[in-house]
Amino acid sequence: MDQIAHKNIVWAGRDVSIRTAAELMHQNQVSSVLVECDGDRCIFSSEHFLAFLHSGQDCEIRLADIRLNKLACLVGAERVLDALEYLEQSGDRYLGVLGAGGELAGIVTYSDILTSI
DSSP states (O other), X not given: OTTTOBOOOOBOOTTSBHHHHHHHXXXXXXXXXXXXXXXXXXXXXXXXXXHHHHXXXXXXXXXXXXXXXXXXXXXXXXXXXXXXXXXXXXXXXXXXXXXXXXXXXXEEEHHHHHHHO
């Protein structure tokens, strides 16, 4: 999974607005931002942003005030098919890829995995 993982990881603070998170995604050309949530890595994606827009809510709401999904992670040496199986079973669309030392080394999406097979 190391070969297909996106290495450009963008972090946002919990105090930033949904609008600011979307701007960070646009500026960095990524489809998600990560947020530290009580010791967990959580994710706010472009899909979440679009759903939020369609709900008609205020985009100035802070990330801390909405429910964020915890980012599940797999070791980068694991097989791509294992990652695909996990995503299909969990319904998640993003997976963190951990380096040998347990650090977050990248992110893969469901689409990345399907493209690589």
